[in-house]
Amino acid sequence: MKLLRADRLAELAAALAARGYRVIAPIRQGRIVRLAEWRPGAAIETAGISANSVKDFLFPRSEIIDRYSLNGGDFVQKEVTPEAIKTVALAVRPCDAGSVSVLDTVFNWDSNDAFYNARREACTVVSLACVRADEHCFCTSVGGSPGSSEGADAVLRAAGGGEQLIFEPLTPKGRALAEAAGGALAEGEAAADPVAEIPLRFDIKAVRDWLAGNFESPLWQEFASACLGCGACAYACPSCHCFDMQDESNRKESVRYRNWDSCGLALFTLHTSGHNPRSTQTARWRQRVMHKLSYIPQRFNLTACMGCGRCSRLCPNGLAISETCEKIARLCKANHEGGTP
Amino acid sequence: MSIVDAIRADAAGLLQTGRAKLVLGYRNRQGRRAPILLADAAGADQLVYDAECRQNLAAYLRKPEVRQQFPVAVVAGPPVMRSLVMLSAESQIPAGAVTVLAVGENEYHGALDLAATAQLLREKYADPAPDEELLRRVREVAAMSEEERAAFWTEQFSKCTRCHACRSACPGCYCQWCISKRNVPQWISTADLSHGTFAWNITRAFHHAGRCTLCGACEAACPQGLPLMLLNACVAECVEKEFGHRTGYDLEEKPLIGSWRPEDDDGFVR
Numbered sequence: 001m002k003l004l005r006a007d008r009l010a011e012l013a014a015a016l017a018a019r020g021y022r023v024i025a026p027i028r029q030g031r032i033v034r035l036a037e038w039r040p041g042a043a044i045e046t047a048g049i050s051a052n053s054v055k056d057f058l059f060p061r062s063e064i065i066d067r068y069s070l071n072g073g074d075f076v077q078k079e080v081t082p083e084a085i086k087t088v089a090l091a092v093r094p095c096d097a098g099s100v101s102v103l104d105t106v107f108n109w110d111s112n113d114a115f116y117n118a119r120r121e122a123c124t125v126v127s128l129a130c131v132r133a134d135e136h137c138f139c140t141s142v143g144g145s146p147g148s149s150e151g152a153d154a155v156l157r158a159a160g161g162g163e164q165l166i167f168e169p170l171t172p173k174g175r176a177l178a179e180a181a182g183g184a185l186a187e188g189e190a191a192a193d194p195v196a197e198i199p200l201r202f203d204i205k206a207v208r209d210w211l212a213g214n215f216e217s218p219l220w221q222e223f224a225s226a227c228l229g230c231g232a233c234a235y236a237c238p239s240c241h242c243f244d245m246q247d248e249s250n251r252k253e254s255v256r257y258r259n260w261d262s263c264g265l266a267l268f269t270l271h272t273s274g275h276n277p278r279s280t281q282t283a284r285w286r287q288r289v290m291h292k293l294s295y296i297p298q299r300f301n302l303t304a305c306m307g308c309g310r311c312s313r314l315c316p317n318g319l320a321i322s323e324t325c326e327k328i329a330r331l332c333k334a335n336h337e338g339g340t341p
Numbered sequence: 342m343s344i345v346d347a348i349r350a351d352a353a354g355l356l357q358t359g360r361a362k363l364v365l366g367y368r369n370r371q372g373r374r375a376p377i378l379l380a381d382a383a384g385a386d387q388l389v390y391d392a393e394c395r396q397n398l399a400a401y402l403r404k405p406e407v408r409q410q411f412p413v414a415v416v417a418g419p420p421v422m423r424s425l426v427m428l429s430a431e432s433q434i435p436a437g438a439v440t441v442l443a444v445g446e447n448e449y450h451g452a453l454d455l456a457a458t459a460q461l462l463r464e465k466y467a468d469p470a471p472d473e474e475l476l477r478r479v480r481e482v483a484a485m486s487e488e489e490r491a492a493f494w495t496e497q498f499s500k501c502t503r504c505h506a507c508r509s510a511c512p513g514c515y516c517q518w519c520i521s522k523r524n525v526p527q528w529i530s531t532a533d534l535s536h537g538t539f540a541w542n543i544t545r546a547f548h549h550a551g552r553c554t555l556c557g558a559c560e561a562a563c564p565q566g567l568p569l570m571l572l573n574a575c576v577a578e579c580v581e582k583e584f585g586h587r588t589g590y591d592l593e594e595k596p597l598i599g600s601w602r603p604e605d606d607d608g609f610v611r
Contacts, residue, residue, distance in 0.1 A: 029500075029566075030566050031566050032565070032566045051564060051565075061502055061503075061533040062532040062533045062534055068447070135371045135372070136371070215487075221406065225378040226375065226376045226377065228380060228400055228401070228404070228509035228510065229404075229502075229509055230504050230505045230506040230508065230509035230510075230562070231504040231505060232504040232506040232562070232564050233507075234504075235502045235504045235564070236564055244531065246524075246527060246530070246531055248527075248530055248532070248534065257530075257531075257532045259503075259531045259532050259533070260502070260503075260533075262504070265505070265522075266522070267522045267524065268459035280405065280406060281406065282406060283402065312371075314564040316396055316506060316509075316510050316558070317375060317376050317396060318368075318370040318373065318374075318375020318376065318559060319375075320370075323370075
């Protein structure tokens with residue numbers, strides 16, 4: 001098997017960068033650890049979970065998807081090709097790798113998104129199994145696991161009490177990466193350390209069943225009461241994928257941007273007439289939960305919440321999908337035990 | 342009685358007597374403090390208060406779901422009290438709609454109306470201890486050349502994802518149609534490229550000139566770690582220097598950016 005010393009991840013990054021990969025890895029920037037482009041000398045921090053996710057590099061916050069020139073009254077479309085750099089997302093979390101499957105599905109459901117697909121094709125995902133978790137992690141409650149290889153091209157697993165990392169290639173892209181790594185990976189034998197224990201927080205099946213029948217429940221008001229309606233949760237979420245398109249023009253050129261958007265923001269569903277079908281924050285928070293745990297599961301047989309806990313770690317107002325699900329699951333259990341449907 | 346017990350007792354009393362239909366307070370969630378909107382007196386024992394309570398609960402007063410429940414009570418330390426006075430001065434709180442559960446430094450002042458809150462602030466909390474570290478950074482920014490300063494803020498704003506957590510966290514951001522939400526025409530680009538992020542962050546800071554109570558909720562809410570308090574403090578220093586204005590101490594005060602006096606300096610007009 002292929003091994004490297006855990007404190008030499010930066011050497012692996014350097015070897016891959018030398019072979020033409022743009023290396024994305026968790027790097028400290030001030031008080032925050034972010035997935036960012038690795039530069040020589042940067043330390044790779046693997047202790048916690050990065051504030052942002054792999055999504056940022058497959059479906060960026062803003063991208064130009066069209067350009068038009070407006071010379072002399074003529075409206076000429078200029079070709080825009082997606083900027084897809086050969087990339088490796090190194091030492092991302094299994095929940096991040098898992099989210100790529102959700103993105104693959106939604107960006108190829110009714111049409112094939114050329115911009116997403118070009119980036120996805122150029123990206124190799126190397127996850128790092130979690131030996132630690134914090135109180136916000138709940139991947140095991142939504143079908144994931146801290147050692148999952150779902151969505152990954154290769155997995156790194158801690159071994160020898162954290163001294164070493166086992167590099168496990170899983171796909172042709174992962175094997176190509178192992179080859180590119182050359183001497184940064186050594187042959188050897190080691191036993192993987194146990195992965196983190198993440199207790200089951202709720203019964204996802206019970207939650208889904210409740211969601212399917214309780215769109216109008218008065219409980220939504222309680223669940224959403226502390227929400228002040230920003231997009232922080234959606235923008236940190238590895239699987240949230242809603243966007244808005246904006247044309248920015250001057251007299252000579254028009255540029256079409258695709259920018260992230262969020263169902264938490266009031267403008268998201270505002271009609272031209274002034275009517276807003278999701279007129280309250282209660283309705284908007286319900287949409288967030290429903291989309292992840294009811295609509296996408298019904299349509300694609302996937303769960304669109306990976307249990308990474310990013311939203312609950314950063315929500316200034318303490319909202320968390322996990323807490324809403326726990327409340328629903330407790331309610332279902334109480335109803336079941338009380339004999340009412 | 343401890344401060345927390347006193348808050349719980351007053352919250353329960355206000356809810357039981359109907360003097361408040363909702364209490365906006367803080368609760369523990371996984372070792373951190375989070376807002377709680379309490380409608381039932383039986384839940385009052387969930388309320389907590391300590392120095393970690395950094396959300397400015399006055400921000401909830403713009404939420405229609407909360408306004409429908411007026412009168413409400415708000416657990417408030419001095420910066421939140423100043424925000425409530427500012428909101429009242431800007432006609433955002435109907436008379437009698439808000440009772441303040443006023444928590445001072447190591448002291449609970451009881452359930453007060455807004456006039457008593459403003460008086461308390463003037464008498465006991467008129468001179469908040471300056472944040473020396475923040476002031477040092479303000480001086481650092483002030484000492485930069487214009488080009489250096491532009492480069493510094495451009496670099497800081499480049500991390501902004503335009504999630505608007507800063508706006509949501511701020512009680513002063515009660516505009517129903519914030520300029521950054523206006524899209525016919527699109528005043529501020531929603532792209533995360535420099536023209537949009539710079540315009541948004543500077544517009545936000547300007548609009549809070551003389552209105553910001555320096556509570557710190559925006560910076561605490563920012564997932565990207567932008568130094569928003571540094572920006573706010575730079576603006577606050579100009580406001581203090583140019584206009585001798587402070588906000589949040591007087592229910593009759595005129596908002597700085599919404600008022601004009603004949604003696605105002607117009608030397609900047611060229």
